[in-house]
Amino acid sequence: MKNPIFSPREREAFSALLDDTSPAVRAGLTAFFGARPEAAREFLLELSTGHDRALAWHARRLLAELRFTDPVEEFRGFIRSPHHELETGAVLLARAALPDATAESCALELDRLAARCRELTAEPCSIRERCRVINRVLFHEAGYHGNTERYEDPRNSYLPLVLERRTGLPVALSIVYLLVARRLGLELDPVGLPGHFIVGCFLEDTPFFIDPFERGAFRTRGELMLFLRSRGFDPAPQDLCPTPAREVLARCCRNLAAHCAAAGEANRARMFETFVADFESVCERNAA
Numbered sequence: 001m002k003n004p005i006f007s008p009r010e011r012e013a014f015s016a017l018l019d020d021t022s023p024a025v026r027a028g029l030t031a032f033f034g035a036r037p038e039a040a041r042e043f044l045l046e047l048s049t050g051h052d053r054a055l056a057w058h059a060r061r062l063l064a065e066l067r068f069t070d071p072v073e074e075f076r077g078f079i080r081s082p083h084h085e086l087e088t089g090a091v092l093l094a095r096a097a098l099p100d101a102t103a104e105s106c107a108l109e110l111d112r113l114a115a116r117c118r119e120l121t122a123e124p125c126s127i128r129e130r131c132r133v134i135n136r137v138l139f140h141e142a143g144y145h146g147n148t149e150r151y152e153d154p155r156n157s158y159l160p161l162v163l164e165r166r167t168g169l170p171v172a173l174s175i176v177y178l179l180v181a182r183r184l185g186l187e188l189d190p191v192g193l194p195g196h197f198i199v200g201c202f203l204e205d206t207p208f209f210i211d212p213f214e215r216g217a218f219r220t221r222g223e224l225m226l227f228l229r230s231r232g233f234d235p236a237p238q239d240l241c242p243t244p245a246r247e248v249l250a251r252c253c254r255n256l257a258a259h260c261a262a263a264g265e266a267n268r269a270r271m272f273e274t275f276v277a278d279f280e281s282v283c284e285r286n287a288a
Helices: 008-017 023-034 037-048 053-066 071-080 086-097 103-120 127-141 159-165 170-183 221-230 245-262 266-287
Strands: 189-193 196-201 208-211 217-219
Touching (some): 008 037, 023 037, 023 053, 037 053, 053 086, 053 103, 086 159, 086 266, 103 159, 103 170, 127 170, 127 208, 159 170, 170 245, 189 245, 245 266
Antiparallel strands (some): 189 196, 196 208
16 A cells, blocks of 8 residues: 655654754654655655755755665756755765765765864954865865866766865866855855856955865956966856856766766766756756
C-alpha cells in the first residue's frame, strides 16, 4: 500500500527537527523516514529546493543518507526547479558524477574557512577590508590557487574536490569565494566574463572585482576591460554585470562536458551536455 503524504502538522514538526543535533533525534528521524520512503522523499525533495537554505541543506543530507534519490535525476530536478541556489546546485552537480560526495562535508569546510575569517576581522571593517581577510584565509593560509598546470582536469570543477585539493578553475574558485563571503553576511556576486570568471562587489558606489584564480587580486572596471581586449574580446558593459546562479552552474557543466571529453570520460561528457541542454530549455521557457 502506498504511503500517504505527510500532513501539514507533520511537515511543520519534521521541519523543526531537521536541524536538531541530538543523535537520538537524528536517528529517530532517519528511522521514521526510512520506514515511509515515498512520503519522506517527496517531503525532503521539496525542502531541498526551497528558499530556506538551512532546511535545504539538512534535507539534502537526509536524502543522501537514506539514498532516496538518483544523483543524476536529483540534479535534473534542481535544474527544473524555480530556485537555483548556488551552493545547492554546486553540490548536486558534483554528486551527479561523484555520488558519495555530501553537502555536509562541503558545508563543514566552508564553515571552517568563514570561522577563520571572523577570527581575523576587526570591527569596524570596510567591505574591501573584509575581502582582504577572505583573501588572506583562502589564498595564503589555506593555499587555494588556480590550477594552471592541469587546467582541463575535470576535478577542477567539482566543488567537493576543489575544497579537498584547494585548486580549481576560475568559476569553481569563485564559487568557493562567494560561499565563504555569504557565510560572513557579505553578498558578493558571480561575474562571468568572456573566457574568465571573477567575483564582483556592487555594494558601494564604485564596483570592484576580485579574481580568485589570481589569488584574490583586486581589479577595477577599466582594468578588466583592458584585460578582455588583450585576449581578443570586444568587451561590453554588460560583461561585468552579475551572473545568475543558473548561468554559473550551466557554465560549470559546459566546462565539464569539454574537459571530461578530453579526459576520455565520454559518458560523463554526454551527461553534462544534457545538463547544459536542460538549463537552456528552462531558460527558454522562462523567457517565453
